[in-house]
Amino acid sequence: MTDPNAKRSAESAAAMTPEQHQFREHMISVIPKLRAFALSLASKSDYADDLVQETLMKAWHHQTDFEPGTNMKAWLFTILRNEYFSQLRKRKRKREVEDTDGELINQLATPAGQESHLDMADLRQAMLQLPDDQREAIILVGASGFSYQEVAEITQVAVGTVKSRVNRARVRLAALLGMETDKINSAGDDSGH
Amino acid sequence: MAISDEDKGKKAKGSSKLKAASRTPQDPEVFDMIGRRLRDYYDDVAKQPVPDRFLELLRKLDKKGEE
Known part of the structure; x- marks a missing residue:
């Protein structure tokens, strides 16, 4: 059984240095955990994935800041939560009100058991x-x-x-x-x- | 000793609730339950495959980097 993620990532890995490739693979492996974290922070699941998206973009652009061998998971989680809180401060300043009723239940990640x-x-x-x-x-x-x-x-x-x-x-x-x-x-x- | 039995009962119930409330939140059993439910919730999402949108994003970023 082939891993679809590995196949897809291998396709675009050709022109990268080994370090870039390793960085990329490592980052991909953390994404599911990043999503779980984002979902618990954010009230709406769409927004949670947007947060992950912005985190990945920031991380990619700052990949030279990341020291190989150090804690990638902690690094990515830090970027995400900093982004979440900075957006939260902006929203509070704009005095937007988030609706967390009703919609919330429909947007839960599907759990295993019924x-x-x-x-x-x-x-x-x-x-x-x-x-x-x-x-x-x-x-x-x-x-x-x-x-x-x-x-x-x-x-x-x-x-x-x-x-x-x-x-x-x-x-x-x-x-x-x-x-x-x-x-x-x-x-x-x-x-x- | 002019307290009626009813009032005594109420008072006792009130104070035992208070004691339970101040003791219970720190109960390790409750904390364990919360911990398990948190991990179940988190793991459920963490075991899902990486959505296409993120793999697409990385592919685009890599392409841009090559130019």
Whole structure:
């Protein structure tokens, strides 16, 4: 079974230096993770892919800035989140209002199992209720596989700040997802709800 | 000791809710559940193949670079 990505990328790899080729291949391998990160940051999936697109363009144009052998994933994630936050600041200045109701559920990435669809919707909805810095922190630490130190570098804050953002995000998510309530109910509260 | 049984019950329920609320969010079990759901959500997207639009973009950029 041939890998369609490898075939396609091989076609245009001919005129590149080995370094450029390696850079390209490495970048391609990170794209799915970049998308996952972008989707958790951005409320609309179209916008998430636009973010990835801009990130790839920036990365490509600055490929000489990237030191081979260093953390490409962290480098790309940093470019993406910087772009997201810079656009966010611009939007806030323009006082645009983003509609996150309704549309949101229709634009979720399709999950594997059927019953998990609701779970995914709940989780994404809950995530979008978090402040951006907390949402970013908990995804980077909890799902993307970065260390606290790496997340501190990507987000350009102290490790302690990352930790407190993650903790606040967890507490908030637990409440939003009703996990807190479930626990209270199962603790023997027979108030009937 | 003029508190009625009903009020005592309410008060007890209120304070046990408060205790549960302050204890529960820090519960490692809850954190683990959240962590699992986050990873499931993230992995689900991360295992999808690279969309054509990005491979196209890179192809265009490479072509431009050659000129």
